[in-house]
Amino acid sequence: MIRITHATKVYPRTGTAVDDVSLHIGKGEFVFFTGPSGAGKTTLLKMVYMEERPTSGEVKVSGTSSITARDRDVAQLRRRLGIVFQDFRLLENRTAEQNIAFALEVTGTPANLVAPKVSRVLTQVGLAGKGTAFPRELSGGEQQRVAIARALVNDPFVLIADEPTGNLDDRATRGIFQLLRDINAGGTAVMMATHNLELIRRQEFRTIEMNRGAVVFDTAENGGAPAARAE
Amino acid sequence: MRSLRDALITFRRSPLLSALSVTTIAFSLFAFGLFGLVTLNIRVALERLEDRVEIRAFIAETASPESMGQAAGDISAYPEVSSARIVTQEQALGRAQKELGDFRDVFEGAVLPASIDVTLKSGFRDPATVKRVAGRIKAFSFVDDIRYGEEWIEKLYRLRNIAGVAGVVLGTAFASVSMIIIGATIRMAVLARAREIAIMRLVGATDAYIRRPFLIEGLTKGIMGGLLALLFTYVARSIIDRYLIETVFFDRKVALLGLVFGAMIGLVGSAVSVGRHLRRI
Numbered sequence: 325m326i327r328i329t330h331a332t333k334v335y336p337r338t339g340t341a342v343d344d345v346s347l348h349i350g351k352g353e354f355v356f357f358t359g360p361s362g363a364g365k366t367t368l369l370k371m372v373y374m375e376e377r378p379t380s381g382e383v384k385v386s387g388t389s390s391i392t393a394r395d396r397d398v399a400q401l402r403r404r405l406g407i408v409f410q411d412f413r414l415l416e417n418r419t420a421e422q423n424i425a426f427a428l429e430v431t432g433t434p435a436n437l438v439a440p441k442v443s444r445v446l447t448q449v450g451l452a453g454k455g456t457a458f459p460r461e462l463s464g465g466e467q468q469r470v471a472i473a474r475a476l477v478n479d480p481f482v483l484i485a486d487e488p489t490g491n492l493d494d495r496a497t498r499g500i501f502q503l504l505r506d507i508n509a510g511g512t513a514v515m516m517a518t519h520n521l522e523l524i525r526r527q528e529f530r531t532i533e534m535n536r537g538a539v540v541f542d543t544a545e546n547g548g549a550p551a552a553r554a555e
Numbered sequence: 556m557r558s559l560r561d562a563l564i565t566f567r568r569s570p571l572l573s574a575l576s577v578t579t580i581a582f583s584l585f586a587f588g589l590f591g592l593v594t595l596n597i598r599v600a601l602e603r604l605e606d607r608v609e610i611r612a613f614i615a616e617t618a619s620p621e622s623m624g625q626a627a628g629d630i631s632a633y634p635e636v637s638s639a640r641i642v643t644q645e646q647a648l649g650r651a652q653k654e655l656g657d658f659r660d661v662f663e664g665a666v667l668p669a670s671i672d673v674t675l676k677s678g679f680r681d682p683a684t685v686k687r688v689a690g691r692i693k694a695f696s697f698v699d700d701i702r703y704g705e706e707w708i709e710k711l712y713r714l715r716n717i718a719g720v721a722g723v724v725l726g727t728a729f730a731s732v733s734m735i736i737i738g739a740t741i742r743m744a745v746l747a748r749a750r751e752i753a754i755m756r757l758v759g760a761t762d763a764y765i766r767r768p769f770l771i772e773g774l775t776k777g778i779m780g781g782l783l784a785l786l787f788t789y790v791a792r793s794i795i796d797r798y799l800i801e802t803v804f805f806d807r808k809v810a811l812l813g814l815v816f817g818a819m820i821g822l823v824g825s826a827v828s829v830g831r832h833l834r835r836i
């Protein structure tokens with residue numbers, strides 16, 4: 325489903341961010357990405373949703389190759405991905421519903437399908453009653469739920485989450501993580517970058533640890549507990 | 556529909572810059588239009604005058620009627636020439652007397668030279684061609700003197716060319732300025748919506764979709780500028796028509812071309828700018 329083959333990303337100004345990474349992520353998998361700051365987690369995820377293209381090597385996501393994809397192909401691919409960030413990235417002047425509907429409108433969803441889809445995902449993330457609230461009227465955890473709802477509304481095959489709990493307290497973190505697990509249980513793959521080792525330790529999910537751009541540990545290959553955890 | 560609404564929103568967001576872009580587009584087209592009108596009207600005037608442009612070759616008294624006939628035949632075979640007519644001494648005198656009317660007595664007993672009067676086909680009546688043909692006629696040995704065109708026709712021609720060049724130069728200058736202003740407006744609009752655009756990209760909106768409202772905005776401004784220019788030009792022409800000289804206006808096709816040109820300025824200006832700034836988001 326997602327195959328990364330000898331992918332290397334070199335930024336002209338800062339040098340090598342991802343160094344010869346090869347990975348395969350299957351349908352419906354849940355994968356943690358961890359490692360120290362600057363390890364290349366964000367860069368690797370960006371290559372998956374093709375915000376960045378590898379300098380060498382290939383990233384292939386559901387048939388779309390980083391080598392051959394045109395801008396139009398990337399747009400089409402992203403309609404089948406869900407992406408969330410640490411900073412939510414909601415539009416302040418739109419309500420929760422309108423933020424979710426925005427993703428449908430700008431991708432040409434017929435107007436009559438928008439409202440039912442929005443209310444379905446709002447319920448799924450547990451915000452059925454808060455559709456008309458503006459982001460500033462919601463807690464951090466609730467804002468992240470809106471962002472996740474927006475990511476889910478096009479029925480993605482994978483949800484890419486770059487430190488989705490980075491701005492949240494423990495309770496909200498657990499809530500968001502539970503939501504991601506529920507989503508994964510419904511068949512959607514999840515790729516989640518996080519610094520939260522507590523969270524990882526309590527799970528049996530596949531964990532990929534990166535350092536200086538390279539994969540230094542992958543439970544899918546080694547089994548057992550991740551090695552270097554001294555952060 | 557949504558795009559049009561977005562375009563109007565940017566009008567509201569930076570009304571001054573928007574008005575400025577529309578006005579400079581209008582000025583650009585007005586410059587084209589005004590000097591275009593001058594050119595057009597001079598051309599119409601020239602066309603009327605040109606009907607009378609002829610080359611008159613005066614013939615030496617010693618020339619035989621046969622060689623004159625021969626020469627007239629040769630000359631009328633030139634590709635530029637529509638007719639070459641022999642005017643005998645008697646005919647020349649009669650014409651002069653008729654033109655002078657009451658003063659015809661002046662010519663009593665006078666001898667006017669015979670001539671070959673040559674008219675040119677339309678399309679060959681510009682100063683350069685007239686001069687060239689006159690040069691060839693002058694080569695006949697029995698042609699004493701040659702007269703053609705008037706100096707002021709040449710001046711009128713020059714005026715027409717100057718008006719044409721001035722229109723193009725001024726119009727192009729204003730067109731460039733308006734594109735720069737449109738570019739700046741679009742830049743502001745793009746930056747103001749950077750967040751929104753980043754999210755659109757993230758959820759899979761195509762570049763064409765993201766660009767559309769900005770292009771429609773440019774197009775709208777261009778068309779508005781074009782309409783304004785048409786109004787300016789029409790008013791200017793009406794004033795000239797009433798107080799100075801009678802003039803002709805563009806036909807509908809040319810007016811429409813002006814609108815299309817305005818729309819192009821707006822569209823290209825915004826397309827260039829939006830392409831440049833979207834890449835940075």
Ligand SMILES: Nc1ncnc2c1ncn2[C@@H]1O[C@H](COP(=O)(O)OP(=O)(O)OP(=O)(O)O)[C@@H](O)[C@H]1O
Nearest residue numbers: 335337338340341360361362363364365366367368
């Ligand atoms: N847009 C960019 N331009 C240039 N260099 C970049 C860019 N993004 C990241 N880098 C560099 O690439 C390296 C990896 O960065 P990246 O953001 O992928 O790390 P990370 O693992 O996500 O770190 P963190 O845990 O702090 O989020 C860093 O050294 C960073 O300086």
Ligand SMILES: [Mg+2]
Nearest residue numbers: 365366367486
């Ligand atoms: Mg990161």
